Amino acid sequence: MMAGVIFAKLARPIKRAATLLFSKHAVICMRDGKLCLLFRVGDMRKSSLAEAHVRLQMIKKCVTLEGELLPFHQFDMDVGYDSGLDRVFVIWPITICHEINECSPLYEMSKDMLAHARFEIIAILEGVAESVGSTTQARTSYLPNEILWGQRFEKLVTYQRENGEYRIDFSKFHNVVDVYTPTCSAKELDDLRARGIYDENGYLLSPQLSVTDSFGNDDENKAITKNGLTQVVIQADEDDDDERRVSGIALSEMHQRRRSFLCSPSPDAELRRKQSVQVRRGPDLF
Template sequence: MKFRLNRLSRKKRERLIPPIQIQVQDGKFEIMGMGAWYFYWRDPYHLLLRIPWTSFLILISAFYVTINALFALAYLIGGDCIANARPGSFLDVFFFSVQTLASIGYGAMYPKTTYANIIVTIEAMIGLVGIAVMTGLAFARFSRPTARVLFSRVAVITPHEAMPTLIFRTANKRRNTILEAQMRVYLMRDEVTQEGQFMRRFYDLKLLRNQTPSFTLSWSVMHVIDEFSPLYGMTSESLTQTNTTLIISLSGIDETVAQVVNARHSYGANEILWNNQFVDIFYHTPDGHRYIDYNRFHDVLPLE
């Protein structure tokens, strides 16, 4: 009987999990709603960390007004229990609640009955806990390290050192340095096993250089397509048929905040251009200096 109840409760919990929708859009294999903040409503902490700042401030303000309104009603139930407050005045007891919750204590209004002192004690405790929680949430939102990394809109397959090579660009948009930056590239595509089972398979792509001690300006990431590469023998049509997607993951230590930062990007099959090359963005000045023109960062040219 106990086992049956556990099975029933487990099935009930599983029904509460919404179905996951998967689709291929613009050549990318995507999970619908992935990363959307409103899917975290069952996890309040992560919800408050993921919602936009405007929504966060609105939600906190609504909660603040609501809690003070509830305590104001509690004071009204006690009758004339607040000194110097107009009898039956909701505004007076509301602003007295605001003063109590924030531990302001101007002294003009104060509790004068045992009932009012009990409510004040409860509200003071809730105020201390609430301020601690809100401070922690605000600090957590401010202290989250973020990376401003630019990825080229497309990746290209072009000869490099007489070998077909997958290349894409990335650049650090901040005027600082990402230390010990590491780049990882994964290939995902649909496959059918020898047993006839469909699966979405992952492959690690070996890069010519997968890390750099100092990522400051730009980085051309390269993968040689040899006989050991998952891209060996593939064509533009086969990439589309197998819903191939490249997943890019960059991590490193932000020199400014001394914390690990991450950035990611993806390329669909239609964003991998064959027999194209990136436009050179390095230029020389007449006095011998070099500079980078980021205006042409995404530009490509077809091979002759």
């Protein structure tokens, strides 16, 4: 009996959880046309976790309709529970994605509001350690000042043609790069879409571009600005006085280039984008 107790204690996967990594920061950026909260998880050991899955919860103060104060209310944050994308195979670092939609507690959160918000997001990674067959769990949390708006994670997996292998550079695990991201909330973006003044191709996977809020003296061109940054450029259709349409969103230095390189997507491109949204929503490789 004593031998069994000793074996059970030694077999506990305590040190296994220490090899599971979370990124130091979470980021908010555009993915498939949606504002998303992203963070990274990785496993330093060669033996991967079995049945690994991720959960995400927000803890914040809440007041009920009856006026009851709940100081530490828990909100579930979807990372693909219904589609099974919360179950991950951590053979290399994985980027976990939470889409900020109408069901998300971050739906009405803008960049300015995030700077003054009070909440904590708990990220939990659970799985079965193959070596001992016991469940292990690793946790971390993100405060508002640890969530970077307008950033994305740097790529750390590269393919080596000389030997046909993939190389993982864990020194870049926490690295982020700038990416152009609207500063308004996801709710405001949905309102822009409903009004037909949002270009789905407006935010590309690229370093942050400089934006100018001056567009000349043409009264037919109007800019929607927020905090001094141009968000949307509306151009009137000269052939139609009753209706106005959107021709694009200005993102680059218009005084120097004097052109917009964002156009309305073709029907084929729009169909491919919708199919991509359906397939890639949730945890993403690399």
